[in-house]
Amino acid sequence: MDTPRPIAVVGGGPAGALAGALLAAGRKEVLLFDEKLAWEKPCGGGLTYKALKQYPFLSDAQAERSEIRRCELLSPSGQRVRFHLRYPLAIFSRFVLNGLLLERARRAGVELRKEHVTRIERDNAHWRLTTPQSEYRASYIVLATGARNPSYAQFVAPLSADDLFVTAGYFIPGRSSVVQIQFLCGISGYIWVFPRPDHLSAGIAGRMKDLSTAELRRRLETWLAENGYGLQGAQFYAHVLPSLRVQTLETLRAAGDGWARIGDAAGLVDPITGEGLYYALRSAELCAQALLAGCPARYEQHLEEEILPELKLAARVSQRFYTGTVFGDSVVERMVAFTRQSESFRDLMCDLFAGIQGYRDLRSRLYRALPSMMAEGFSGTLRLPWSGSGLAADPSAE
Numbered sequence: 001m002d003t004p005r006p007i008a009v010v011g012g013g014p015a016g017a018l019a020g021a022l023l024a025a026g027r028k029e030v031l032l033f034d035e036k037l038a039w040e041k042p043c044g045g046g047l048t049y050k051a052l053k054q055y056p057f058l059s060d061a062q063a064e065r066s067e068i069r070r071c072e073l074l075s076p077s078g079q080r081v082r083f084h085l086r087y088p089l090a091i092f093s094r095f096v097l098n099g100l101l102l103e104r105a106r107r108a109g110v111e112l113r114k115e116h117v118t119r120i121e122r123d124n125a126h127w128r129l130t131t132p133q134s135e136y137r138a139s140y141i142v143l144a145t146g147a148r149n150p151s152y153a154q155f156v157a158p159l160s161a162d163d164l165f166v167t168a169g170y171f172i173p174g175r176s177s178v179v180q181i182q183f184l185c186g187i188s189g190y191i192w193v194f195p196r197p198d199h200l201s202a203g204i205a206g207r208m209k210d211l212s213t214a215e216l217r218r219r220l221e222t223w224l225a226e227n228g229y230g231l232q233g234a235q236f237y238a239h240v241l242p243s244l245r246v247q248t249l250e251t252l253r254a255a256g257d258g259w260a261r262i263g264d265a266a267g268l269v270d271p272i273t274g275e276g277l278y279y280a281l282r283s284a285e286l287c288a289q290a291l292l293a294g295c296p297a298r299y300e301q302h303l304e305e306e307i308l309p310e311l312k313l314a315a316r317v318s319q320r321f322y323t324g325t326v327f328g329d330s331v332v333e334r335m336v337a338f339t340r341q342s343e344s345f346r347d348l349m350c351d352l353f354a355g356i357q358g359y360r361d362l363r364s365r366l367y368r369a370l371p372s373m374m375a376e377g378f379s380g381t382l383r384l385p386w387s388g389s390g391l392a393a394d395p396s397a398e
Helices: 014-025 049-054 056-060 094-108 150-155 213-226 246-250 277-292 298-323 331-341 343-354 362-386
Strands: 007-010 030-033 066-074 080-091 111-113 119-123 126-130 135-138 140-143 164-173 178-183 190-195 199-207 235-242 259-261
Touching: 007 014, 007 126, 007 135, 014 030, 014 094, 014 140, 014 277, 030 094, 049 056, 049 080, 049 277, 066 190, 066 331, 066 343, 080 178, 080 331, 080 343, 094 111, 126 140, 164 213, 190 213, 199 213, 213 235, 246 298, 259 277, 277 298, 298 331, 331 343, 343 362
Parallel strands: 007 030, 007 140, 030 111, 066 178, 140 259
Antiparallel strands: 066 080, 119 126, 126 135, 164 199, 164 235, 178 190, 190 199
């Protein structure tokens, strides 16, 4: 790929920073633009075992993080279960994670520009990027911005409210050693509490078409108060995430003539969980590999082969997961009950949290495990009257 001018990466989050670092390491001249460079974000910030295994430099980095080995799931009716995670979650603040990846990009040779790109225009065979400070030329554009950015509308069709998650959250002073996930009645989303090194990231996510940010915030504040979390000294944040429908994913264009989109900018977020960090990093890697090989079109091919099948399947079942029923009760109620009662199902949940259990072979694994799950569940039901609350699957999780 002939690049007489720099490659411009627009967006300095994990996707943009990793793409820039890989391209610079491959001897490409890279300009990375971001008006903030490192910033905080209202999400859990958890990196799965799958992500850490794929990118071991994140495990090896001397950066502040929490390693969490316990999880608590809570159903809409109040069922709860705590269990041990076989593979710990590494939870970074997004400020720390972004800063770590940006510093890695800088050391690789990326030129970081703390500037907001307000306009991108075609200039013959190249691109012209305008910021309030200056004007730049680039041979190729890698967009690593968020889910919605009207400044770059020529690269993507606008997303509807059906394709977006709204998140609202607080950073709360305090410490914990347990990740909490509270599923909600009537909302395709959940409340989370993720322990970070010096505070808790507590938030709520729901589809934009269902509830406003104000209503999500109200529900979150009510839940936090009921569960003993005070908001004194807490800081509020809100954000929008892509949560694409199948029809949107089917028509997704992640690249074109002289440009590519990665991470959230390409809508590469799990429509069920809202998890996007692994997809951000992996799409950045696939894009950089294609550009370094001189075959930009390979990027979309790799997405179609590796990432999009998982996301399309998740999009097909996401509504059923949050509002559907199984065995006469809601899916999330049954999921919490099986996690409490069945060791086989807890193993499956651990692998889902680790990112090593995909959606495409999830059904076949469930069918194989169903007889033992039912037996364990029946046995657990018989024991419950003699074993206290029966809420903790892992005795050490109490």
